[in-house]
Amino acid sequence: MSLQSVPFSKISEAEVQRLLDYGVGESVRLDYKRQNYGTSESDRKEFLKDVSSMANTLGGDLIIGVSETDGLPQSISPLVGDSDKEVQRLEQIAITGLEPRIRNLEIRPIPLAAGGYLILVRVPRSYLAPHRVILVNSARFYARAGTTTYEPNVDQLRQMFTATPLIADKIKAFHTDRLIRITANETPVAMNAAGKFVIHVVPIPAFTGSSMMDLIARLSVGTHVPVPPDEVGQLTRQSVNLDGYLNYTRNSSSRDARTAYAQFFRNGVIEGVADLRTDDGTSSRLVGAPFVRLVVDNVKQYLATADHYDMGLPAYVFLSLCNASNTVYRYPIPGGGFQESDPFGREIIALPEIYIDSFDVDVATAMRPAFNVLWNAFGHYHCDVYDADGKIREAVND
Incomplete structure (x- = not known):
């Protein structure tokens, strides 16, 4: 006790x-x-x-x-x-x-x-x-x-100084492996060959020990489950798998229906993946305001889930794109209408990690540096979804 x-x-x-x-x-x-x-x-x-x-x-x-x-x-x-x-x-x-x-x-x-x-x-x-x-x-x-x-003593101090970099290396290796697998379409549910965006919430305590929690037992008595990053509001299904707990959307024939899933790993890591908007299933586009809002809302929900199950802090939040070679950024232009950037040209975009040391963090503010880098990748100086005060704009032409 x-x-x-x-x-x-x-x-x-x-x-x-x-x-x-x-x-x-x-x-x-x-x-x-x-x-x-x-x-x-x-x-x-x-x-x-x-x-x-x-x-x-x-x-x-x-x-x-x-x-x-x-x-x-x-x-x-x-x-x-x-x-x-x-x-x-x-x-x-x-x-x-x-x-x-x-x-x-x-x-x-x-x-x-x-x-x-x-x-x-x-x-x-x-x-x-x-x-x-x-x-x-x-x-x-x-x-x-x-x-x-x-x-x-000296040897013990040396171990203490090297422990943190070793944990960081484990997290980096996990993140890299997941992005490679997602890009190779090794996902728990079938997805489009077009671009996908990936959210990882990684509590650092998940990589400090070799034991795994009884995730399924805890979920059975809990009230929080990670939700798929789906902006359309499709029906979801839940199942268990080798990695832990899976919550995913049901694909349909609708053009706007895109597959999304949330994988809750047994060590406490949460992975959210969703297809980007596509017309032909091979090329994809990122639309600024809805994308930013969707990511921010899901990161909030994943952090709340980690808090609910006492996964611990600090945590890293990663935002990435996979199968992104033919992904463009669609943005509004003055006078009305839209314009698209050139395709990104790389299969994987791994943005800088966001360090979270409080569950009360302002997620939109914390995530802004990652969005800025993503907008830089498409040739823009900063993420234009934020206003001059660093807040997400209330009214943006989607």
């Missing part, structure tokens, strides 16, 4: 009390502190040591206001004073005392029915590790093994 399965905002006194009732001891991902960290230099360094050691290892929860003996929780020791100020003080210590800064560090008070409060610090596993304590000319690294915090 731990708090890791409980959303941070939902943890209350009851969840902490259950840890005491069941005698859940300290571990690599759980630590108890009876008193809050003081204001002295040594106390601040101790807080930074505890936080960075978790971030450099597997992440975890630090509960301030619970006494322990030999790692086993004994009782709640309520903290007193201004809880908001104490949270802000700890946040400031973490911001100024660690290099690099730990993204998504969460700290909040837990009010107690009898008065007083606890402080919960949720430390994410970091993918920018190792973090070092730099308070007052310090330059120390820490990690955690069991209930012990220690300073890594």
